[in-house]
Amino acid sequence: MSKIDFQIKGIGALIKEHQFSVPNYQRAYKWEDEHIKSLFSDLSKAIDNNESEYFLGTVVLSQKEGSKELEIVDGQQRITTIAIFLSAIRNYFFNNGKSQSANSIQTDFISNYDTRNEENVAKLKLGNQDRTFFQKYIVDNIDEKPTKGSHFRIVTAKDESTKKVKTLSALSETQVHNWKDFILDKLKVVSIIVPGESNAFTLFETLNDRGLVLAQTDLLKNYLFSRAGDYFDEVQFMWIEMTAKIEDALGESSILIYIKHFWSSRNGLTRPENKQLYKSISDSKKSPTDVRDFVKELNDDTKLYIAINNHKDNYWKEHTEHSKNYIETLNYLELEPYKPLVLSILKRFDDKKEVEKSLKLIVSWVVRNLITGSLRGGTLESEYAEKAKNIYNNTIKTAKEFRDKLKVIPSDSEFKERLLTITLSKEKFARYYLRAIENQYKGNGNPECIVNSDPNVVDLEHILPKKPKQGEWPNFTSEEVDEYSNRLGNLTVMSKKDNSNQKNESFKKKKENYKKSEIKITNEIEKNFTEWNKDTIINRQAFLAEIAVKTWNLRLD
Known part of the structure; x- marks a missing residue:
């Protein structure tokens, strides 16, 4: 395949015509029940109103030379959810003695039977985290115990799909067929099949520029992969490792926050809004070597970031008890602006006492700013990130230099003046203060x-x-x-x-x-x-x- 293939077709027809796989660098299955219910609600309206089509968006697929399988660059959540719903229709027909209808759906949308190995080969293979579970629980319809968050979401998707099919069949079996037919031909997607991964990543980036795709971590990942060149496998491995460590320790939503804090600790405050973070990184990291070195540092520093978010982490055994306690206090106060600062301190201050002194100052500054209301407006976040950059660049080398150069510290008199009249509505903070x-x-x-x-x-x-x-x-x-x-x-x-x-x-x-x-x-x-x-x-x-x-x-x- 040498040209980009653009088609508008039913997502069911797309699934029927191809084999798909989800690359390991992609996120696991993430749709929650509200996403699934929203999709079913939209489809119900479209079908009930006899609409000629319903547009489900764009899917970007890549095809390696000599391979029949399409890798999903963008569209995994939608394709997986539709496949799960079609499996629920298959199960309905099996359970009601309609084996021919069930087998037809199985062959068209779920799997093909490999006679040589005597096994069902899924038309959709998810990434490593979900592949085996999806094969057994959805493709083979075998009870399987979920062990990961994404597995539980797949269970929820199957439950919601089963409920929907049950509701449709209670009206009439014709309704079930109507939904299957609508998915086959009228639930439209723009299918873009691109030769090779690098072209797919470039296209993905272009679509984002036009506002068609929104997840900034995905956008950044695809940019880095597209620039990795001969280091692609290494960059992919380190990215997967980095995201897995952050997700396991702090949750998936923390991945973008971590990247923001990592980048801000070296470059000053850079926010994700309006793709500022993406633009800053992509403007800076152009060559394959730049990309490899950036992702390596990003992966290496996860251990520091996870420790910043957890005072019980083994990392703190190397530090003083007071440092560990200061981290506990900062996490108790549930604030984010100081984290780039601590990241740079841990990266650059070799003396453990200097780390302790710096953390003590940060606790005092955070509380003083909380009490005086100086956290509003982003000034403190910007100042902290700027000092984080100074520490990372070795222009600030001690806790004393750090204290003397910070500009946004409420003085004793300002702090006391606010304390004289303050009202404390948040009981959690009040308990800590007292x-x-x-x-x-x-x-x-x-x-x-x-x-x-x-x-x-x-x-x-x-x-x-x-x-x-x-x-x-x-x-x-x-x-x-x-x-x-x-x-x-x-x-x-x-x-x-x-x-x-x-x-x-x-x-x-x-x-x-x-x-x-x-x-x-x-x-x-x-x-x-x-x-x-x-x-x-x-x-x-x-x-x-x-x-x-x-x-x-x-x-x-």
Whole structure:
């Protein structure tokens, strides 16, 4: 085959005419039940309205010289889902004694029988992760235990398809035939068959430029493969390994985030929006050697990125306990902008104490920015990425240089000023802040590391309840309850056991419980306050603010 073959045809006819395989570098089966239900809903409307066709999009296929099999470059999810639905129709006919109809569908759409090896050869072979399961569970219709997320999604697709066929057959068997015929000829795709993979990758990129394909990781992958030249097999292997490691540890959605953080740590902030990330990488990596080296580094650094997202990772055994605890804290706070920064620190700072000092600073900066609201607008993300680039390029070599050159650190006075009036609506953050303040107040080392804020162990206590008993809190109007109940000065922490029975009691009754608490900032409420009103909340908040400035300090000792 030497020319690109463009055809518009029914997807069923396309499946009937060819053998397909999914290359191992492609993603596993990803359609969830909502995607399948949406497709079936659209088909129902088209068939019920006697529409002449329904367009399902473009599929890009490549054909190697001398091979009859087509590799799916784009269109795997749609082709696989239709194949699963057709297998459900086959199963319906088998179960209802219509063996000729069942065998016809089996031969046309599902598999051909290899008489030499006495086995069904699937017309669609998925990638390594799903191939065996799909063969047994869909092609051969044998019960098989799913072991991967993609297997469970295939099970869901089969279940949804079986339900749909059952619904159709309950109306009439003619409805089942109508759907099969519609899929064969009227469920249209633009089929583009390209000679050779590199041409297919180039075409895929062109289609993306026209807005026809959307997944940026797929776009980037295909660009890199198209530029890999003689290193194609090596680049493909490293890409598969990289995506598998990130997906297994953090989930598929983290792959693009990782690539963004990796690239930003070396080049400054680069976002995926409007293909900025893709354009930046593709403009930089042109030659096969560039592509190979980039994918190798991307693959190698997965171990660092996975460790950044998991303080229990074995990687942290090489570092100080405090560094491990700082990572736990950062992950507890569920923020992303600091990750390129940590990636560069781990990549470039050989001294483990410098790593620890840098992580301590990042925790303090993150909390100060959370409290002051400086995280909004992307300024912090941009500044962190710029400093990550400086560290990667060795223009910043120590934690001190790092601290001195960062521009977006709220000062002690700015931090304290915001703390004096802050309202904390997120209980998770409030528990962490109060636990850390408690540990600073008690004189414990590295108080900002403390993240034991499990709500089943450490309970957030609103001294003035959010819903006080009528008559028990005469110092507050209902409007003032709304205004003051989530103020920092009105919050403390208690053990779940001690706090479970006193939620809406009077201050007098609550004080007796506070007196028994081993938590110092809670225990001292009974000693320091005879009543609870707006002024006491303001005064206690000022007291906690003083401690907070010391808790999330900017020292390097």
